Amino acid sequence: MSWSIKLFRIKGIEIKVHLTFVLILIWAAGRWGVTMKGGTTGALYGILVILLLFVCVTIHELAHSLTAMRFGVKVRNITLLPIGGISQMEEMPKKPSEELRMSLAGPLSNFLIAAFLLLLSIPLKFQAEVSATRVSQLMGSVSWEGLLAYLITANIMLGLFNLLPAFPMDGGRVLRSLLAMRMDHAKATATAAAAGQGLAWVMGLIGVLSGAWTLVIIAIFIYLGASQEGRMVEVKNVLGELRVRQAMTTECQGLSPDQPLSAAVDLILHGFQTVFPVLDEGRLAGVLTEADLVSALKEYGPEVAIKMAMRTEVPTADPDGTLFEAQRLMSEKRLNALPVVREGKLVGLLTPQDVSEAYLFLSLKPELLAK
Numbered sequence: 001m002s003w004s005i006k007l008f009r010i011k012g013i014e015i016k017v018h019l020t021f022v023l024i025l026i027w028a029a030g031r032w033g034v035t036m037k038g039g040t041t042g043a044l045y046g047i048l049v050i051l052l053l054f055v056c057v058t059i060h061e062l063a064h065s066l067t068a069m070r071f072g073v074k075v076r077n078i079t080l081l082p083i084g085g086i087s088q089m090e091e092m093p094k095k096p097s098e099e100l101r102m103s104l105a106g107p108l109s110n111f112l113i114a115a116f117l118l119l120l121s122i123p124l125k126f127q128a129e130v131s132a133t134r135v136s137q138l139m140g141s142v143s144w145e146g147l148l149a150y151l152i153t154a155n156i157m158l159g160l161f162n163l164l165p166a167f168p169m170d171g172g173r174v175l176r177s178l179l180a181m182r183m184d185h186a187k188a189t190a191t192a193a194a195a196g197q198g199l200a201w202v203m204g205l206i207g208v209l210s211g212a213w214t215l216v217i218i219a220i221f222i223y224l225g226a227s228q229e230g231r232m233v234e235v236k237n238v239l240g241e242l243r244v245r246q247a248m249t250t251e252c253q254g255l256s257p258d259q260p261l262s263a264a265v266d267l268i269l270h271g272f273q274t275v276f277p278v279l280d281e282g283r284l285a286g287v288l289t290e291a292d293l294v295s296a297l298k299e300y301g302p303e304v305a306i307k308m309a310m311r312t313e314v315p316t317a318d319p320d321g322t323l324f325e326a327q328r329l330m331s332e333k334r335l336n337a338l339p340v341v342r343e344g345k346l347v348g349l350l351t352p353q354d355v356s357e358a359y360l361f362l363s364l365k366p367e368l369l370a371k
């Protein structure tokens with residue numbers, strides 16, 4: 001089961017909340033109700049503070065997503081977790097200037113919210129005395145001023161924290177896009193990832209020396225995020241400009257939509273293939289996977305036609321497309337094969353094995369792969 005529940009949709013983007021989010025509400029109720037001795041009012045106030053904080057987090061993610069959509073990027077959903085929000089996009093904007101604007105939109109929205117709340121607080125006259133102690137006093141108190149002080153501080157912190165120049169923070173993408181305006185994309189990512197790891201080491205060291213363990217945890221989180229982004233680029237560098245046609249399996253067995261399921265069982269038992277393109281007069285009509293075959297066998301039996309079991313909505317790859325993109329599509333859609341199609345006609349099948357073979361031989365002897 002999925003641990004997220006759907007809340008609502010904005011401009012086609014589904015907003016979901018992870019069930020662990022309840023934990024942070026319980027923590028907030030405890031902090032303001034028990035630790036700060038606010039009683040029931042305090043507990044309710046704590047829940048209100050966190051809910052409003054997450055409205056700000058949602059606005060931050062929406063700012064990214066809506067900007068990305070303007071550049072033609074598909075956004076699937078936004079999930080709210082206790083540690084913040086995550087926007088799931090099908091891909092990142094390609095142009096550095098677009099990535100820059102998309103990355104800046106999130107933190108910028110937090111600064112705008114903080115500015116707006118500051119304006120709201122003018123009638124409440126709390127800006128009369130702006131000092132760190134006063135703000136931290138206010139943040140702890142159960143009052144409208146306290147609520148405003150909390151949200152203003154939190155939004156400024158959220159904006160600043162996300163601007164740290166390290167992946168997976170927005171600042172990492174800002175740095176990468178600025179670098180990509182001067183060098184190629186892969187080198188820019190590698191440089192930004194290295195900068196992020198450097199920053200993580202400095203933060204971790206400061207954290208250990210001063211005993212600030214939260215800082216150490218953040219440093220580890222940044223270090224892992226930066227390494228992951230760097231590895232992606234490494235794979236992309238090795239696969240480089242390799243095309244799908246250089247790695248795909250060309251001698252694959254196809255089935256016809258009217259053949260019985262037992263024909264597919266035969267092929268699986270006597271061959272290596274587990275995924276079959278289904279061809280209708282040479283044109284790709286669908287794909288039959290082993291999992292679909294098994295569930296259709298259970299439901300209908302072996303005599304039923306393959307067209308009852310095949311999936312018809314399958315993404316395909318172009319023989320001249322890059323292997324890196326095809327591999328990404330497979331892992332994103334959790335497919336174990338991608339039909340390769342030119343002008344509606346099937347020319348081959350690409351599997352994750354084909355990709356890892358290409359990766360292996362390319363790193364060993366690049367000349368082995370035909371152009």
Ligand SMILES: [Zn+2]
Pocket residue numbers: 060061064106107162170
């Ligand atoms: Zn962000």
